[in-house]
Amino acid sequence: MKVDILAFGVHPDDVELGCAGTLIASVAAGKKVAVVDLTRGELGTRGTAETRKIEAANAAKVMGLYARENLGMADGFFEYNEDNIHKVIEVIRKYQPEIVLCNAPEDRHPDHGRSSKLVSDAAFLSGLRKxxxxxxxxxxxxxxxxxxxHxxxxxxxxxxFVFDISAYHDQKIAAVLCYTTQFNTTDTSEPETYISNPDFLDTIKSRALLLGKRIGVKYAEGYISTKMLGITDFDAFIQETT
Structure with missing residues (x-):
């Protein structure tokens, strides 16, 4: 079950919005990638846990994932506790990733920051054999x-640092649009939300354009690391950044 990259999202669609371009690019480069959603997104204003499950499966196909699973924690009310830490440790040990991607350290939705700490702490504790x-x-x-x-x-x-997703941005948006109840919808049978307005996708594209400009490419996704990143070879570094 070993994968190269294991991406966590507290809600189905977090990964698509935050790092799908990176995941798609990595799959294209021959990497094995899996996604774990912590909750079913059952508190979302639009759609249901059942529709989100179908949408997540469709997005997984677009991204070319090796596997995707859901830990079934409580949307909005999951706790930073021993039981949930163990659940995350178990999937990290199951997939044995070299790299873990997870939610932003702090954000508009309070679940994002709590998930970020839960996953990053579990990633450390997963290395303790006792x-x-x-x-x-x-x-x-x-x-x-x-x-x-993050x-x-x-x-x-x-x-x-930022990751060049120029060749995969359209595929990223295709993965996002698999969430038909959540994004780019004019369906008025449910309340309009912050993300359902079609204009919301313009902000996703604008962020990618902004970050891409910083490194001289069209589109990019950004990441935060609490660990200092180092290089051992200037030639390889130059090749990667030109």
């Missing part, structure tokens, strides 16, 4: 990802 977890009755091996990066969401946070 924390025992099992899968199908078999003890799991301790596993700590090499990096945990994608940027509604509020602008200064990124520590």
């Amino acid at each position: 924390i025992i977890t099992t899968a199908a009755g078999v003890a799991q091996e301790a596993w700590r990802p090499k990096f945990v990066f 994608y940027i969401q509604d509020r602008y946070l200064k990124p520590d």
Whole structure:
């Protein structure tokens, strides 16, 4: 079940909005990518947990994911507690990612910041062998990802680095639009929300354009790292940034 990248979102559609371009680009480069949603998004004003499940599955196909699963925590009310930390540790040990992507450290929706801390702390604790977890009755091996990066969401946070998604931006938007109850909709049978107005997608594109401009490409996604990033080879670094 080992993957290269494991991306977490507290709600189905967080990953699509925050880091889908990076995930799609990584799949195109031959990486194995999985997504874990912490909740079913059941408190969303539009749609239901059941429609979000279908939408998430459709988006997974667009992104080319190896796997996607949902931990079924309580939307809006999940707690930072031992039980939920163990749930996240179990999936990290299951997929053994080198890189974990997770929600923004702080944001408009309070779930985002709590999820960010829950996942980043679990990623560290997952490396402690005295924390025992099992899968199908078999003890799991301790596993700590090499990096945990936080994608940027509604509020602008200064990124520590950005990822060029120019070739995959349209596919990212296609993944977002799989959430037909949530985005780019004129359906008036349910209340209009902050994200349902078609203009909302313009802000997603504008953010990608802004971050892309910072590195001389068309579109990019930004990330925050609490770990200092280093290089060992100037030649390789120059090739990656030109």
